[in-house]
Amino acid sequence: MGRFDGVLLASDFDNTLIYTEDALLRGEPIPPLPERNRQALTYFMAEGGRFAISTGRALAAFEKYAPLVPMNAPGVICNGAALYDFAKQEYLVSALLDENARQRGQLVLDRFPEVAVEAYHIGNVIHAVHPNAITRHHEHLTKVAVTEAPSLLDVPLPLGKLLFEASHDVLEQIRDFLLAQGWGGDYELIFSGQNLLEMTAHGANKGGMVRRLAEYLGIGLDHVYCVGDEANDLPMLRLAAEGFAPANCIPAVRDSGATVVSHALDGALADVVEILEKRYR
Incomplete structure (x- = not known):
């Protein structure tokens, strides 16, 4: 039995797990995953935790990065329009736009x-x-x-x-x-x-799909934790037992009551895992 058995941690990708804002706005190189995050997530999963990406990116825009991210659960993509199993390379759930x-x-x-x-x-x-x-x-x-x-x-x-x-x-x-x-x-x-x-x-947002992911994994919402920096992360931050945000988050996320940790550049996910480590002894 691991410390984090029955715990789901879902994180936004851009500007949360990896800081990509300078690449988007100024065309700078995309930085690597902070080593603090890599080590923390590897430890979290080794102790039984399930880690998932919850991103606004389409599958095409994320699949090149997927091998670089330590994760052991299906991910939320397209801002909550789909749940995708990266290990099996198949969609589990999709919520598509109507024909109009x-x-x-x-x-x-x-x-x-x-x-x-x-x-x-x-x-x-x-x-x-x-x-x-x-x-x-x-x-x-x-x-x-x-x-x-x-x-x-x-x-x-x-x-x-x-x-x-x-x-x-x-x-x-x-x-x-x-x-x-x-x-x-x-x-x-x-x-x-x-x-x-x-x-x-309607209903296809990160919160709705993280809920479905938790149900798929058999994990109660009282053991679901989410991390994000932008307005599209608010639905899952509100769903979570506790929402977390990197210090570079927008004011609306900070004002939502999310627990603010370090800047995405400094390994925000590592701070979250450290907090959860004290909660699950």
């Missing part, structure tokens, strides 16, 4: 010509319409080239997520436009960065 999402997304592009959108196909292809500088920075970050399409209507189904890319003020206008059409009940509209607005199916 392409048309509605195209209305956004027609109304806001400066915005780009990435469409995450469940078949592991990332399509892009009106790619802009933010899209190109995102390609650098994910190491995956988008497949360009003239319109969203030309992008094949099924889709797990639409990712709108523009300045924050424009993205706020897009969110308000979608809500004004009465579509707020059909989708999750969550910022995953200043220049990134996620659109997934």
Whole structure:
């Protein structure tokens, strides 16, 4: 019996497990996984804990990094649109956008010509319409080239997520436009960065899918812990028995009541494991 038997720890990837903000904004190299995190997670799993990634990235944008991350549980991808077993290389659960999402997304592009959108196909292809500088920075970050399409209507189904890319003020206008059409009940509209607005199916967020992961593993929510830095992490931080955040988190995450640990550059996950070690003796 290990110290962490029956415990699930789920962590965001970008700017939580690894600090990638400089790579996204300035095209700098992506830093390696902090060694503190590697050692802590290896210890956590050796003591029976289950560690999972919970990322906004599509499978295509994360699978190159998956071998570099110590994990022993299926992961949440596409901001909660799917649960993927990296060991078996198969989807366990998916919550896909409805058939209206392409048309509605195209209305956004027609109304806001400066915005780009990435469409995450469940078949592991990332399509892009009106790619802009933010899209190109995102390609650098994910190491995956988008497949360009003239319109969203030309992008094949099924889709797990639409990712709108523009300045924050424009993205706020897009969110308000979608809500004004009465579509707020059909989708999750969550910022995953200043220049990134996620659109997934209603209920398809990190909190909902971490809950399903816990059920799949047979772990009660009173032993589920989550770590994240952005607004799209809030659903899982609220779900958790305790939510944690790196010191570089946005104010909304800090104000949510999450326990703030060290900066992502300094091994935030290692701090979390140290806290849990005192709780599970």
